Amino acid sequence: MKSRLPLPPPPTALLPTFRGRLHDKRTATAIGRLLGVAMLVCMVTGVISHYLQHPPSWLADVLPSEPSWGYRLNQGLHVGVGIAAIPLLFGKLWTVYPRLFVWPALRNVRHALERLSVAVLVAGAVFELLTGLLNTVQWYPWPFSFVPVHFAVAWVLTGALLLHLAVKWPDIKAYWWQRSAATRALPAEPENAPDRRSLLTGLAVAVGAVTVTTVGQSFTPLKDVDLLAPRHPDHGPLGVPVNRTAMQAGLTHVDSVAWRLTVVGPRPYELTLDELAAMEQSEVELPIACVEGWSKNxxxxxxxIKDLTERAGAPGAALRVISLEQHGAYRVMDMGRTYARDPRTLLALRLNGHTLTADHGYPARIIAPNRPGVLQTKWVTRLEVR
Structure with a gap:
C-alpha cells in the first residue's frame, strides 16, 4: 500500500493580520476626536500668537491691549495643549497603523484621497509637535527659520485634516457615539485582554501627567510640580525668567552715564538716564509671557510711553522701538497705536522694586499689556514716532 505524501502547508499571508478592539474604527474615532480638539485649540491659538507677533500693517493699530493677560493665556494654552497632544498622537497612530497594511494599497479614488490625507496629516502633525516641543527649549537643529515654517505647515496640516474628515466622515459619523454592529460582532476577547477603556484611561493618565508637570511654567499655582517644563516661573534675575541674556545680545556692559534715550518726532529730544528717572514714574502689574510657553506676573x-510721545508732539502715536542690541530678529520693534496709548505701557526702569538687571534690559525696556515677550524690547535706546 502506497504511503500518502503529506500535504503542503497552507500559504501564509504576505501581510500581517490584526484583530482586536484596540485597532478598530471605534477606538480610532474615540482618540481622534480628542486629538482633533487639541489640534483645533493649537491652530486657533497659534494664529492669534502669530498675528500678535507679526501683525500686517492693516492690523497693527487695532490689536487690543485688553485683557492684559490675554497673550499669557493664549500662549499657555498653545504650548500646554500642544504638549498634551503628543501622547494622543502616539495613541492614535498606534490604533490605526494596521491600516498601512491594507491590500490593495489603493482601491478607488476615495481610498487614494484618504491615504493622501493620512500621509500629509501624520507628517504635518509629527513635524508641528516635534518642532514646537523643541522650540520650548530653544533648540533649533534645522537650517530653516522656525516661526514662518511652523506657521505655514500648520495651514498644510489644517487642509489635510479637513480632507481627511471629508473622506472619513461616514466612518466618523457611524462610530462617534455608539458601537456599530460590526464592532459588536467582533469575537469575544479573553478576560485579561486589554480593552478600549483601559487604553483610553492610560492615555488620559499620560495626558494628565505631561500637562501637570509642564503647565506650571505659565499656570503658576502648579509651579511647585513644574518638573518637566524648561522654565520655572520663579527662576531668573529678580524672580523673573530670562530668554535672551545680555551676554547673548553682546551687551555685557552698558555705560549708564553715556546712555541716551533718543525720541524722534515733531519735537525730537534726548534724555539721560537721570532725566528719565526724574520724570513721573508709573507702576503697573503686568505679565511677561513668551512664545515658548512660560509666563510670570x-x-x-x-x-x-504716552507721556514720551506727547512730549515729542505726537501723543498716542505708533512707535518704532530700537534696541542697543546690534543683532537679533527683534532688535527693532513696531508698536501700534492701541499699545502706545495704553497708560500701562511703560518704558520700564525697575522690576519688582529693583533697578533692571542687564539680563532684563538695563537701562530701560518696554513692558506692555497683552504682548508677546519678544516684543517687550530690552536695552531700549531710541523711540521713533511713526
Whole structure:
C-alpha cells in the first residue's frame, strides 16, 4: 500500500493580520476626536500668537491691549495643549497603523484621497509637535527659520485634516457615539485582554501627567510640580525668567552715564538716564509671557510711553522701538497705536522694586499689556514716532 505524501502547508499571508478592539474604527474615532480638539485649540491659538507677533500693517493699530493677560493665556494654552497632544498622537497612530497594511494599497479614488490625507496629516502633525516641543527649549537643529515654517505647515496640516474628515466622515459619523454592529460582532476577547477603556484611561493618565508637570511654567499655582517644563516661573534675575541674556545680545556692559534715550518726532529730544528717572514714574502689574510657553506676573515701574510721545508732539502715536542690541530678529520693534496709548505701557526702569538687571534690559525696556515677550524690547535706546 502506497504511503500518502503529506500535504503542503497552507500559504501564509504576505501581510500581517490584526484583530482586536484596540485597532478598530471605534477606538480610532474615540482618540481622534480628542486629538482633533487639541489640534483645533493649537491652530486657533497659534494664529492669534502669530498675528500678535507679526501683525500686517492693516492690523497693527487695532490689536487690543485688553485683557492684559490675554497673550499669557493664549500662549499657555498653545504650548500646554500642544504638549498634551503628543501622547494622543502616539495613541492614535498606534490604533490605526494596521491600516498601512491594507491590500490593495489603493482601491478607488476615495481610498487614494484618504491615504493622501493620512500621509500629509501624520507628517504635518509629527513635524508641528516635534518642532514646537523643541522650540520650548530653544533648540533649533534645522537650517530653516522656525516661526514662518511652523506657521505655514500648520495651514498644510489644517487642509489635510479637513480632507481627511471629508473622506472619513461616514466612518466618523457611524462610530462617534455608539458601537456599530460590526464592532459588536467582533469575537469575544479573553478576560485579561486589554480593552478600549483601559487604553483610553492610560492615555488620559499620560495626558494628565505631561500637562501637570509642564503647565506650571505659565499656570503658576502648579509651579511647585513644574518638573518637566524648561522654565520655572520663579527662576531668573529678580524672580523673573530670562530668554535672551545680555551676554547673548553682546551687551555685557552698558555705560549708564553715556546712555541716551533718543525720541524722534515733531519735537525730537534726548534724555539721560537721570532725566528719565526724574520724570513721573508709573507702576503697573503686568505679565511677561513668551512664545515658548512660560509666563510670570511682575511689578514694573517706569515712564508711560504716552507721556514720551506727547512730549515729542505726537501723543498716542505708533512707535518704532530700537534696541542697543546690534543683532537679533527683534532688535527693532513696531508698536501700534492701541499699545502706545495704553497708560500701562511703560518704558520700564525697575522690576519688582529693583533697578533692571542687564539680563532684563538695563537701562530701560518696554513692558506692555497683552504682548508677546519678544516684543517687550530690552536695552531700549531710541523711540521713533511713526
Amino acid at each position: 511682575a511689578h514694573w515701574t517706569g515712564v508711560r
